[in-house]
Amino acid sequence: MNAIEVKNLSYAYDSQKNALQGVSFNVEKGSYTTIIGHNGSGKSTLAKLIVGLLEPKSGEIYIEGLKMEEKNLPQIRNKIGIVFQNPDNQFIGSTVRDDIAFGLENHKVPTSQMDSIIEQYATLVRMQDFLNSEPEHLSGGQKQRVAIAGVLAMKPDIIVFDEATSMLDPAGKEELKRMIRSFHGNEDLTIISITHDIEEACFSDECIVLNEGKIVLEGKPEVVFEKADLMRKIGLDIPFSYYVKNLFKARGIKVHGDTAEEIAEELWQSHSKN
Amino acid sequence: MAITFKKLNHTYSPDMPYSFHALKDIDLEIEEKKITAIIGHTGSGKSTLVQHMNALLLPTSGEVEVAGFSVTADKKPKNLKQLRQKVGLVFQFSEYQLFEETILKDVSFGPKNFGVSEEEAVKRARAALKVVGLDASYEERSPLDLSGGQKRRVAIAGILAMDPEIIVLDEPTAGLDPHGSREMIKLFSALNKEQGKTIILISHDNEIVYRYADNTVILNKGEVSYSGPTKELFENDELVEKFNLVLPQLLELKSQLQKKGFSLKKHYDDLEALVKDVAKEVKR
Numbered sequence: 001m002n003a004i005e006v007k008n009l010s011y012a013y014d015s016q017k018n019a020l021q022g023v024s025f026n027v028e029k030g031s032y033t034t035i036i037g038h039n040g041s042g043k044s045t046l047a048k049l050i051v052g053l054l055e056p057k058s059g060e061i062y063i064e065g066l067k068m069e070e071k072n073l074p075q076i077r078n079k080i081g082i083v084f085q086n087p088d089n090q091f092i093g094s095t096v097r098d099d100i101a102f103g104l105e106n107h108k109v110p111t112s113q114m115d116s117i118i119e120q121y122a123t124l125v126r127m128q129d130f131l132n133s134e135p136e137h138l139s140g141g142q143k144q145r146v147a148i149a150g151v152l153a154m155k156p157d158i159i160v161f162d163e164a165t166s167m168l169d170p171a172g173k174e175e176l177k178r179m180i181r182s183f184h185g186n187e188d189l190t191i192i193s194i195t196h197d198i199e200e201a202c203f204s205d206e207c208i209v210l211n212e213g214k215i216v217l218e219g220k221p222e223v224v225f226e227k228a229d230l231m232r233k234i235g236l237d238i239p240f241s242y243y244v245k246n247l248f249k250a251r252g253i254k255v256h257g258d259t260a261e262e263i264a265e266e267l268w269q270s271h272s273k274n
Numbered sequence: 275m276a277i278t279f280k281k282l283n284h285t286y287s288p289d290m291p292y293s294f295h296a297l298k299d300i301d302l303e304i305e306e307k308k309i310t311a312i313i314g315h316t317g318s319g320k321s322t323l324v325q326h327m328n329a330l331l332l333p334t335s336g337e338v339e340v341a342g343f344s345v346t347a348d349k350k351p352k353n354l355k356q357l358r359q360k361v362g363l364v365f366q367f368s369e370y371q372l373f374e375e376t377i378l379k380d381v382s383f384g385p386k387n388f389g390v391s392e393e394e395a396v397k398r399a400r401a402a403l404k405v406v407g408l409d410a411s412y413e414e415r416s417p418l419d420l421s422g423g424q425k426r427r428v429a430i431a432g433i434l435a436m437d438p439e440i441i442v443l444d445e446p447t448a449g450l451d452p453h454g455s456r457e458m459i460k461l462f463s464a465l466n467k468e469q470g471k472t473i474i475l476i477s478h479d480n481e482i483v484y485r486y487a488d489n490t491v492i493l494n495k496g497e498v499s500y501s502g503p504t505k506e507l508f509e510n511d512e513l514v515e516k517f518n519l520v521l522p523q524l525l526e527l528k529s530q531l532q533k534k535g536f537s538l539k540k541h542y543d544d545l546e547a548l549v550k551d552v553a554k555e556v557k558r
Contacts, residue, residue, distance in 0.1 A: 038451040038452075038453050038454065039421045039422055039423045039450065039451050039454055040421040040423075085449075139316065163449075166448075166449045167367070167448065167449050169315075169316045169478050170478045170479075170520065171315070171316070172316075196451035196452060198452070235451065235452075235453030235454075236451070236452060236453065237452040237453075240523040240527075243545060244527065244545065244549070247545060247546060247549040248549060248552075248553065251549065251550075251553040253553055253556055253557075260523070260526045260527040260529075260530040261530050263527065263530070264527065264530035264531045264533065264534045264536075265534060267531065267534070267536070267552060267556055268531075268534035268535060268536070270556055271535075271536070271555055271556045271558075
């Protein structure tokens, strides 16, 4: 079953050329899909359309079978949550507890249940010890984790990360990426991550590559990253391990590993055989 | 030396219960006309350190000498404006600081503020926009209509228009896509090579540091734990282990290969050279 179906979707901002042109794709329920593209490729526009923050100029979007249109919006917004790029722009509460409570209050969750729900989701993102902390005492990564807890507490079917790691320091980035991966495998939660972190894309089920508002590549990471020349041409990189694989391949040596250690081991094995 | 720190200390809110000793007895020399990277964990004092380079922060004790000026605890330099013209500081996520109606106005604000005539300020702004790769068609557009990477270029052009000798950048590539990061770092490299600017940049990206920085400074809990040539740092296993550095991918691969038993050279300029040597051994 598809969590998201996008059919021939186009969008344009005022007076500018199309930010998205005739984009179509499906996202399988419970999968982890990365949408990659350089700044200005249309990927953030796509994210805003999928969560209903922008209205398509033409084309259709279905979320869990529901067509994206005015009358379905309230239902769709219950099914899909988004975590934005800037940690400082999405912290609303005066404390971590208040911030997670904000969405629950909007959904009229009874006060008696609220505390246990807040604790459950704060624990999930490892922020249970910071419930009374104020945002100015949290790192960017911690604030992003609180935002995730707030979204997951709404029990969405789909969570969209819109460059959620790009403003964090390396440690914060790694932690958040590990967390996103840990949500994967829960068949009730579909994960979409809009990113230009190609190393993150390695871990997803499907990659959709956008350039100038169009899909130029689509498929499993190993299929997409084989096209090194095309990726470079559109201003993207490929993961380091694929550079290594491609260079050895050109010299008639096949390696498959994803980490430096795996690759070194494979090479040593074939060295010892000869 | 472009900048010399002498026994510099900085304490935030010194008389308060929550005072914080951010920099401790910093003795440090930053070479002229070189690219110097400052690395270290979040909270190690990197941003505090660079804000002393144009007297945005004053030391609590000690001294910093920069471009012929001396900055100490009790003494702001007399010609503060002149110092700030010589040392341009680009903040983290500088794209959020654009404010003028048009890009040309935004970029010429700096030089005008330093007393340059309107005409000259516009001339310099145009030249600076060209250097960051934004052509004349951008001049009358609103800075708010640009993509994140382009906005950051405008902010950097605003600093270049003041023609500083020293350019200090707090994480200039954070949040940019790989192509944007590469273009950005090539720009600083060109400013250094072609115009002889001293470049100081805070970075979390050791790929960039290893490839572009002549020298590297490691800050740890407010203290300098290393200051010296970048290659000597990253290509020395003991130092890498001591400072728990994330290796650039090329060096990580080389180190894993050596652990398995491949005998390799000390330094490789690029991945292709490394692959060539390894392929030779595999096929032997």
